[in-house]
Each structure stands twice: as structure tokens, then as C-alpha cells.
Amino acid sequence: MARTPPREARPYDAQTLARAALDYAARYATTRAKLAAYLRRKLKERGWAGEGDPGVDALVARFADHGYVDDLAFADARAQSLLRRGYGARRIAASLRAAGIEADTAESLRDEIDSGAEDAALRFARRRRIGPYADHVPDRDERRRWVAAMARAGHAMDTVMRVLAMDAAELDIDVGDVTSQG
Structure with missing residues (x-):
């Protein structure tokens, strides 16, 4: 029986990147730097399909303002x-x-x-x-x-x-x- 090749993950857009950040912050005690590094690594793996720059730093700052990340x-x-x-x-x-x-x-x-x-x-x-x-x-x-x-x-x-x-x-x-x- 032939195995089907694994499905390639779709690139991130603004909504899925924010969801990935939320999932990470909810699961791990983290810092701004660690969250930013995680998001950049994920973007490198899967790519970016949104318009313009992914805005990782702005997303991390927003998470810090909301208290999801507290250094x-x-x-x-x-x-x-x-x-x-x-x-x-x-x-x-x-x-x-x-x-x-x-x-x-x-x-x-x-x-x-x-x-x-x-x-x-x-x-x-x-x-x-x-x-x-x-x-x-x-x-x-x-x-x-x-x-x-x-x-x-x-x-x-x-x-x-x-x-x-x-x-x-x-x-x-x-x-x-x-x-x-x-």
C-alpha cells in the first residue's frame, strides 16, 4: 500500500501567526525575546503569505501589553x-x-x-x-x-x-x- 506524502503546511498569514503566538504563550512561560525567536523560526519554516512584513515585533509588543508575556x-x-x-x-x-x-x-x-x-x-x-x-x-x-x-x-x-x-x-x-x- 502506497503512503501518501505528508501535506505541506501552508504559510502563515496575520491570523494564523497570531494564533501560533497565542498557543505558544499559553503553553510556555516565556519572554519577549523567546516568543519573537519562536515566531521567526516558524516563519522561516513555513513562510509568510500575508501582505507586507509579518510584524513579529509588533505582535510580541501587543502580547506584552496584554500581559500574555511578562519579562x-x-x-x-x-x-x-x-x-x-x-x-x-x-x-x-x-x-x-x-x-x-x-x-x-x-x-x-x-x-x-x-x-x-x-x-x-x-x-x-x-x-x-x-x-x-x-x-x-x-x-x-x-x-x-x-x-x-x-x-x-x-x-x-x-x-x-x-x-x-x-x-x-x-x-x-x-x-x-x-x-x-x-
């Missing part, structure tokens, strides 16, 4: 999520840049990120069982690896050194409980 809310949610997972300010900033968040929007979250920096570093140390959460005293090479891991996670060096200098008694934790939690 500040996206950035705040992403920053909070990364802080809860134990990442530092540099790693959060890189993630926001990759998502297309403008520098001034990211900067508006700086105080919030900075205020959670030490707690995030402690969460990272706990998850990795390093510093005050380790069940042993590290040798020099292992301590360097701990510093490097925390630096890669985006923590400032002063925060890294402060967290690694803490001991379990200072944090009122039982290291045996931490290591048995798997």
Missing part, C-alpha cells in the same frame, strides 16, 4: 527557582541573559538575588555535601574542588569562603542526618 515575572520566577536550587547571582544572571531578559529588568531583581545569596550557597553546599555539610575534613585538593564547584554555581568568592569556613555546630545541624538523607 519581569518570568525573570523573577526563574531567579527564585535558581536560588531555591542553590545557584548564585552570576549563574542566575547568565540564565536570564540566555532567556533574553534585558539588563535593566535583571538589574531590578539584584537586591532580591543578593539577599538570598548566602541561603542559596548553603542549599548548594547541603545538596553537594560540602563545607559544613561534609562528614569529613577535606584535604587541600578537595577543598579546591569545593571552591570551584561553588564558583561554577555562580556564587561570589566571599560567600563561598564564608560558607566553607562554617562548621556544622555553627549551623546547628547533625551531619549524620544530612549524609543519611541520600
